[in-house]
Amino acid sequence: MLSFMGFLQKEFYHIFRDRRTAVILFGMPLIQLLLFGFAIRNEIQDVKLGVYDKSRDAVTRAIISKFASSGYFILSREVRSEKEIEDAFSTGSITEALVFEPDFARRLQRDGRAEVQVITDGSNPNLSRIVSGYTAAVLQDFRNSSVQGSGMEAGVVAVPLMLFNPELKSVDLFVPGLMALILMLVSALMTSISITREKESGTMEVLLVSSLRPAGIIIGKVVPYFLLSFINVLTIIAVAALVFGVPCRGSLLLLLLESLLFIVTALSLGIFISSVTSSQQVAMMIALAGLLLPTILLSGFIFPVASMPLPLRMISNIIPAKWYLIIVRGIMLKGAGFSYIWKETLVLVAMSTILIVASIKKFKIRLQ
Amino acid sequence: MVKPVIFTDKLTRRFGDFIAVDELSFSVDKGEIFGFLGANGAGKTTAIRMLTGLLTPSTGAASVAGFDLYTESEKVKRNIGYMSQRFSLYDDLTVKENIRFFAGIYGLTDTAIREKSAKLLETLDLQHAANTLLRSLPLGWKQKLAFSVAILHEPKIVFLDEPTGGVDPITRRRFWDMIYEASEKGVTVFVTTHYMDEAEYCDRISIMVDGRVAALDTPEALKRQHGVESMNEVFINLARHDKTF
Numbered sequence: 001m002l003s004f005m006g007f008l009q010k011e012f013y014h015i016f017r018d019r020r021t022a023v024i025l026f027g028m029p030l031i032q033l034l035l036f037g038f039a040i041r042n043e044i045q046d047v048k049l050g051v052y053d054k055s056r057d058a059v060t061r062a063i064i065s066k067f068a069s070s071g072y073f074i075l076s077r078e079v080r081s082e083k084e085i086e087d088a089f090s091t092g093s094i095t096e097a098l099v100f101e102p103d104f105a106r107r108l109q110r111d112g113r114a115e116v117q118v119i120t121d122g123s124n125p126n127l128s129r130i131v132s133g134y135t136a137a138v139l140q141d142f143r144n145s146s147v148q149g150s151g152m153e154a155g156v157v158a159v160p161l162m163l164f165n166p167e168l169k170s171v172d173l174f175v176p177g178l179m180a181l182i183l184m185l186v187s188a189l190m191t192s193i194s195i196t197r198e199k200e201s202g203t204m205e206v207l208l209v210s211s212l213r214p215a216g217i218i219i220g221k222v223v224p225y226f227l228l229s230f231i232n233v234l235t236i237i238a239v240a241a242l243v244f245g246v247p248c249r250g251s252l253l254l255l256l257l258e259s260l261l262f263i264v265t266a267l268s269l270g271i272f273i274s275s276v277t278s279s280q281q282v283a284m285m286i287a288l289a290g291l292l293l294p295t296i297l298l299s300g301f302i303f304p305v306a307s308m309p310l311p312l313r314m315i316s317n318i319i320p321a322k323w324y325l326i327i328v329r330g331i332m333l334k335g336a337g338f339s340y341i342w343k344e345t346l347v348l349v350a351m352s353t354i355l356i357v358a359s360i361k362k363f364k365i366r367l368q
Numbered sequence: 369m370v371k372p373v374i375f376t377d378k379l380t381r382r383f384g385d386f387i388a389v390d391e392l393s394f395s396v397d398k399g400e401i402f403g404f405l406g407a408n409g410a411g412k413t414t415a416i417r418m419l420t421g422l423l424t425p426s427t428g429a430a431s432v433a434g435f436d437l438y439t440e441s442e443k444v445k446r447n448i449g450y451m452s453q454r455f456s457l458y459d460d461l462t463v464k465e466n467i468r469f470f471a472g473i474y475g476l477t478d479t480a481i482r483e484k485s486a487k488l489l490e491t492l493d494l495q496h497a498a499n500t501l502l503r504s505l506p507l508g509w510k511q512k513l514a515f516s517v518a519i520l521h522e523p524k525i526v527f528l529d530e531p532t533g534g535v536d537p538i539t540r541r542r543f544w545d546m547i548y549e550a551s552e553k554g555v556t557v558f559v560t561t562h563y564m565d566e567a568e569y570c571d572r573i574s575i576m577v578d579g580r581v582a583a584l585d586t587p588e589a590l591k592r593q594h595g596v597e598s599m600n601e602v603f604i605n606l607a608r609h610d611k612t613f
Contacts, residue, residue, distance in 0.1 A: 203456045209420045
């Protein structure tokens with residue numbers, strides 16, 4: 001026990017004396033969170049709106065002022081011809097154009113419908129999709145608030161409604177992904193490097209010859225990163241809530257427990273990697289290419305899993321982060337309880353078990 | 369009769385079809401400096417790994433420090449010290465922390481650690497450097513420290529796996545003074561080396577060729593048998609003889 005405490009102490013010396021390790025452990029999570037939170041946003045503000053109003057009546061003016069007061073649009077310019085719209089798009093002075101047909105108010109009165117054409121810039125599909133979504137929302141809003149009984153709500157209108165993240169705030173989506181990414185980085189990458197470092201420097205042999213047991217060595221290697229990862233989870237949740245107002249609608253305790261489980265999965269991945277290789281370089285390559293990239297690209301962090309081709313969808317199943325993401329999004333954004341996420345939890349438990357058993361097998365083979 | 373400190377009987381280790389160590393039989397007495405020589409790939413490392421409990425033998429019997437290698441490996445571990453060719457200390461720990469750590473994992477108590485590390489720093493004349501990171505210490509000092517740390521818990525045997533690699537001749541000579549000192553205190557020294565001049569310093573040496581012990585005697589006797597002047601020639605004779613079949 002005494003020697004084990006000494007071992008832990010040594011591990012913390014390693015971590016805090018190596019500036020790079022310390023930066024990765026504590027700087028990265030914060031920097032990434034702030035970066036993702038502030039810089040990479042899917043929601044758009046101040047959409048520059050060009051208006052070509054062929055009708056110029058009370059209703060079109062009301063709609064335009066609705067756009068102007070929505071907070072998402074600024075009235076950039078009035079346009080007087082179709083040609084002018086094209087020029088305005090080319091020079092970038094507008095991101096969206098609204099074209100009201102002539103006699104807008106009258107048609108609305110008479111036929112119950114009138115057309116407004118929404119033109120967006122298709123060269124940036126992501127942006128234009130979001131912008132037209134906003135536009136639809138504002139128009140819908142106008143329809144709802146306009147005078148009842150005027151026959152204007154005739155016909156079936158599809159009303160898109162975004163549950164759980166009504167403002168489509170991207171930071172809400174990024175935070176769970178970021179937690180997965182950082183835990184992978186800290187737990188899997190750092191442990192595998194720290195174990196292979198001992199192998200490279202020859203100190204592993206000395207440790208094995210000593211009275212420490214192999215299991216004790218591995219546990220001693222893992223415990224510091226377990227603690228630090230947990231601190232990172234707390235930091236991310238706190239910063240996300242305080243700085244970005246990301247809610248945790250479900251049980252915080254459940255979220256923390258599931259995070260602990262994911263840390264265990266990541267740590268066992270790290271141990272497994274270091275049981276396959278004995279070089280720091282190789283361990284780092286495996287961890288970066290084999291863990292971080294899939295965590296970013298295939299887990300649903302950035303690209304939705306549902307829209308991937310079948311082979312990638314199948315691969316995504318073996319990525320622990322995918323399951324953790326479902327869990328965290330469920331708890332934080334939907335307020336899901338354990339009964340909704342037990343399957344994903346079970347997958348993570350199974351993954352950890354398999355990895356640990358495989359590492360032990362591997363470790364034994366090495367010793368014999 | 370005094371029981372030998374290391375005793376092996378037909379100790380063998382196979383990796384698949386490849387026989388790395390083939391029926392190794394020898395014994396080493398208390399306080400002896402036993403040189404373990406052989407070309408790269410001759411099976412030295414495998415043998416030393418078996419004797420230190422890092423590797424399980426395939427067949428054969430062996431006891432180290434009076435304990436059976438198969439059934440009492442934990443007791444074996446508590447009675448041996450080990451120093452590998454890379455000195456195996458931590459560069460990012462201070463001298464004092466290194467001593468404390470290794471003393472700790474070899475099972476010394478807190479009070480013993482405090483006493484011994486103070487004494488060791490004094491003996492090595494390293495008090496002024498106790499709190500400097502090991503990284504900034506010259507190679508020779510690291511080597512001395514690694515050896516002292518390996519015998520700090522007063523093991524019966526210390527295994528040195530090419531302890532003098534990459535070190536200049538003067539430092540090597542000083543290192544051997546330390547080995548002699550330990551041997552006089554009754555510590556058995558089991559050392560592998562590539563340097564034939566170091567082989568001359570040993571009480572007895574064994575030369576391994578292709579997994580087998582090709583020769584085992586005192587340096588003088590071996591030189592006499594082969595009718596040559598130096599260990600270098602003995603070694604080349606044995607290695608060449610083997611390659612001719």
